[in-house]
Amino acid sequence: MQKNPYIPAPVKVEKIITEVDTKDIKTFRLDFLNQEDKEAFTYLPGQFAELSIFGKGESPIGIASSPTDPDYIEFTVQKAGVVTTALHNFEEGTLMGVRGPLGNSWPLDYLKGKDVVLVGGGFAFTTIRSLINYMLDDKNRADFGKITAIYGARNPGLLLYRDELALWQKRDDIDMHVTVDKGDENWTGREGFVPTVCKDVAPSSNNAVTLICGPPIMIRFTLPVFFELGFSKENIYTSLEMRMKCGIGKCGRCNVGSKYVCKDGPVFSLAELDELTPEY
Amino acid sequence: MEAKLIKKAALGDIVKKIAGQKPVYAPVKEGSKVHFKFLAKGESPFLAYANSVNAPKNLFFPQTETLMHYTKTARGNELVEESETFSEMVLFGVRPCDVRSFKLLDMVFDQKQYSDPYYVEKRERTTIIALACRQPPFSTCFCTSVGGHPAQADGADILISELDDDYLVEFLSPKGEKLIKLFGDLRAADEAALNRKKELSDEAVAAIKSHIPATEIKTWLDSNFEHPFWDSIHQGCLACGTCSYLCPTCHCFDIRDEAQGDDGIRLRTWDSCMYSIYSQETSGHNPRPGQKQRWRQRLMHKFKYFVDNYDAISCVGCGRCVMSCPVNTDIRKIVNDIAKLN
Numbered sequence: 001m002q003k004n005p006y007i008p009a010p011v012k013v014e015k016i017i018t019e020v021d022t023k024d025i026k027t028f029r030l031d032f033l034n035q036e037d038k039e040a041f042t043y044l045p046g047q048f049a050e051l052s053i054f055g056k057g058e059s060p061i062g063i064a065s066s067p068t069d070p071d072y073i074e075f076t077v078q079k080a081g082v083v084t085t086a087l088h089n090f091e092e093g094t095l096m097g098v099r100g101p102l103g104n105s106w107p108l109d110y111l112k113g114k115d116v117v118l119v120g121g122g123f124a125f126t127t128i129r130s131l132i133n134y135m136l137d138d139k140n141r142a143d144f145g146k147i148t149a150i151y152g153a154r155n156p157g158l159l160l161y162r163d164e165l166a167l168w169q170k171r172d173d174i175d176m177h178v179t180v181d182k183g184d185e186n187w188t189g190r191e192g193f194v195p196t197v198c199k200d201v202a203p204s205s206n207n208a209v210t211l212i213c214g215p216p217i218m219i220r221f222t223l224p225v226f227f228e229l230g231f232s233k234e235n236i237y238t239s240l241e242m243r244m245k246c247g248i249g250k251c252g253r254c255n256v257g258s259k260y261v262c263k264d265g266p267v268f269s270l271a272e273l274d275e276l277t278p279e280y
Numbered sequence: 281m282e283a284k285l286i287k288k289a290a291l292g293d294i295v296k297k298i299a300g301q302k303p304v305y306a307p308v309k310e311g312s313k314v315h316f317k318f319l320a321k322g323e324s325p326f327l328a329y330a331n332s333v334n335a336p337k338n339l340f341f342p343q344t345e346t347l348m349h350y351t352k353t354a355r356g357n358e359l360v361e362e363s364e365t366f367s368e369m370v371l372f373g374v375r376p377c378d379v380r381s382f383k384l385l386d387m388v389f390d391q392k393q394y395s396d397p398y399y400v401e402k403r404e405r406t407t408i409i410a411l412a413c414r415q416p417p418f419s420t421c422f423c424t425s426v427g428g429h430p431a432q433a434d435g436a437d438i439l440i441s442e443l444d445d446d447y448l449v450e451f452l453s454p455k456g457e458k459l460i461k462l463f464g465d466l467r468a469a470d471e472a473a474l475n476r477k478k479e480l481s482d483e484a485v486a487a488i489k490s491h492i493p494a495t496e497i498k499t500w501l502d503s504n505f506e507h508p509f510w511d512s513i514h515q516g517c518l519a520c521g522t523c524s525y526l527c528p529t530c531h532c533f534d535i536r537d538e539a540q541g542d543d544g545i546r547l548r549t550w551d552s553c554m555y556s557i558y559s560q561e562t563s564g565h566n567p568r569p570g571q572k573q574r575w576r577q578r579l580m581h582k583f584k585y586f587v588d589n590y591d592a593i594s595c596v597g598c599g600r601c602v603m604s605c606p607v608n609t610d611i612r613k614i615v616n617d618i619a620k621l622n
Binding site: 057251253 | 350353355357358359388389391393395396397398505532533535536544546548553558559560561562563567568573580581584588589
């Protein structure tokens, strides 16, 4: 018999990292209790999973770690509703569940041999972080062309993964641009909105694909920049969010037209989204 | 396939006999309403029914269903492993429209990649005995417009058709044939009986007066997500969800946890796209913020999205939503009105 897709695999919260100064975004490093669950959880950057807390419920969250680090999985979670609030109150060592991996992934096969431009805003950088770590892995780096990443937050205290950002900025196999809307007295980096920085950096659209994740307002002003740079709708990807329950295309609520974000997404190209109803 | 005849008067006792051997879910009269219920020992089904108020889908997809139990341990809340028990069941007296709904629900729940074990297991261990409609039970019936037929029941294990003095009993599947011995004295159906079945079947089709262009509106739906028409259909809607709850093909559900002391359950309950909270996100954003968008979703899902995904209309023409809507919203009228826009 097929495994019951509703039963979460038990995991232990191995480590909790508070990511931002406002303390409402934390990264949870989880370790599977059973070796067979760990082996069954084979995923690609861009996929998500249902974080499951018995007594509270489940919440669909993008996987922030990379499969190139097979020892654990990580989820970066903003404290917002019942489940994520319970999660934020957890201490290291607590037991919870994970159901997944779910959904499609960033279009890795399509990205191979091409330049990749990653754009993230605020909290929406978690599965892009997964992809960066995946592409920068020694085994994978040669599969991709030039990697450019532009990541912005409202202020320095809201940037995620600051240690990693610093490391990536020092590397010469990724062109990492970090920006904040407004810096503070200690900020020595770039200031400016993400769309403006994209315009300054002006990545070439020649044999290139861009993946854009961020708040709607950022996406609205960033897209025209990429159109101007010559990126076609087939070469612009994003990841959608919708309210979800089952995560496997049955409970009904996350459809955008005929597609279910949980099963057919969350990653769609702009060309694919044009074919769907604008209801997300 | 074997076709047999039984005397009309014998059917009630046959069902009673089956119910003595395994659980039988059958139409039962309660007050003025007919519902599907498990027959108590010695209880007869109600055979003179038109159709049940509720669709029989809840046998496979209960309105509330426990998915798993958990309990508090020293390490946190943990799953309680359970050994599942399987018992065979018989679903007796399903009208052809409702039989068709199971084929449509199978498309959602019984997929290759993600099979829903709760639905599939109950479905697999159930034998379905359909009762053909000699006359369409209601003026609101429109099964023939959406791919159905009042006297055919593709997907049933046994089909029983009312003739004049007899019932014609057709055993359509191995699961159905297993019940043959419980039917007692069966006479082989002769040519005349089969011809009579055909005659009555044609009469039943002709008696259906409600027709809607359900397939034809697909092209309009494909290109008119934005159209002033969508402002007109939701105005009276109370968002009560009755249409979804009575619908044999509506399959949306919610999953939630309920705790009692140190123990708890994770359960699923029916949900409805007619409710605002159905698609409401934690941030407050709602992709379908008004009843207009929610009605458009309901109609699009049944007549376009489901067709795109499974090549079938997600409506069986039972007319339950038409009969029970408190503000008389009529899906047949909506489909007809759309056809006029074409």
